[in-house]
Amino acid sequence: MLLFNRRIWHRHDIAVLIAALMISAVLAILPSGLKKAAGGGVVGTLFAPLEYPASQVRSLFSSWKDNQELRLRLAVTSLENISLKEAARENDEFRKLLELKSRTQWRLMSARVVGREPAARASFLVVEPSDPKDIRDDMPVVSDRGLLGKVVNSGPEYFQVSxxxxQDSRVSAIVARSRVLGIFRTDRGQRCILDRVSLRSDVREGDTVLTSGYGQVFPSGLMLGTVERIRVDKRQLTMNIEINPSLDLNRISQMFIITGGVNPPLPSLVPAKAQDSLAVKPRRRALAPPPPKMDIRLPQAPVPVPDESELPGGAGQ
Incomplete structure (x- = not known):
């Protein structure tokens, strides 16, 4: 059986060889123009079944390559767009900081955030100042949105901002409208509250809360937030005032450190008059008119005097 198969393949090879020799002989005697046409036709006929799959493969590879280039361009464009937005945000932040610098008489030093906690209301920031040698602990740190904190743990290159x-921070605060004083702090690091405000104080929702300047650390007039909610507990002697802080740490990357300068005048401590329905209003008493003058005259007729001798038990008896 194996010998029979070998014979069949041997005869097939001989037939193919003879056909190839005949085609070569015919092409040899043809003119050059006909040779090219005939050769192209033969090659085209032989490879026609493979031409369509090959073209599909080439088209698929070309489409994949174009798709990769488009993906790369899209990624580059997205990065450029993000960079432009970040640059615009930083420029806007710089502009607001420069406006703050132009409105004050403080000596300000610029600094940028290089590290922070992941929390939205982080307790500490790691900051790099433009000139670390002039930085001292307890120097106030401000942003375009108001008071940010103070310097702690100052080092040769970096320092921390509390x-x-x-939760350990305490800021002397004042209500801008009514001049009511209080202490701005956080309740277990979560809610911001205005503490130590008496029940009869004039505080309303929406009031602006600023630094008072009486704590000898922070200057006066820096924004802290607005009154968001007021709760009154009659069992206590103070209000529970919740503050919506103006500071958003997620939007802050640049800041100023107050290294000195002239502080604006402190606000007056005289509170505004509050409408208190429980207060007893003193009444003014009108003075009584003076009594009219009375003209008293003695009678002109003589008054008869009785004779003592006629009285009972008189001297004449």
């Missing part, structure tokens, strides 16, 4: 959201 923010107003630190």
């Amino acid at each position: 923010t107003i959201f630190d």
Whole structure:
């Protein structure tokens, strides 16, 4: 059987060889123009079944390559767009900081955030100042949105900023409208509250809360937030005032450190008059008119005097 198969393949090879020799002989005697046409036709006929799959493969590879190039361009464009947005945000932040610098008489030093906690209301920030040698602990740190905190753990290159959201932070505050004083702090690092405000104080929702400047650390007039909610507990002697802080640490990358300068005048401590329905209003008493003058005259007729001798038990008896 194996011998029979070998014979069949041997005869097939001989037939193919003879056909190839005949085609070569015919092409040899043809003119050059006909040779090219005939050769192209033969080659085209032989490879026609493979031409369509090959073209599909080439088209698929070309489409994949174009798709990769488009993906790369899209990624580059997205990165450029993000960079432009970040640059625009930083420029806007710089502009607001420059406006703050132009409105004050403080000596300000710029600094940028290089590290922070992941929390939205982080207690500490790691900051790099433009000139670390002039930085001291307890120097106030401000942003375009108001008070940020103070310097702690100053080092040769970097230092930490204790923010107003630190649970140990206490800031002397004042209500801008009514001049009511209080202490701005956080309740277990979560809610911001205005503490030590008496029940009869004039505080309303929406009031602006600023630094008072009486704590000898932070200057006056820096924004802290607005009154968001007021709760009154009659069992206590103070209000429970919740503050919506103006500071958003997620939007802050640049800041100023107050190294000195002239502080604006402190606000007046005289509170505004509050409408208190429980207060007893003193009444003014009208003075009584003076009594009219009375003209008293003695009678002109003589008054008869009785004779003592006629009285009972008189001297004449």
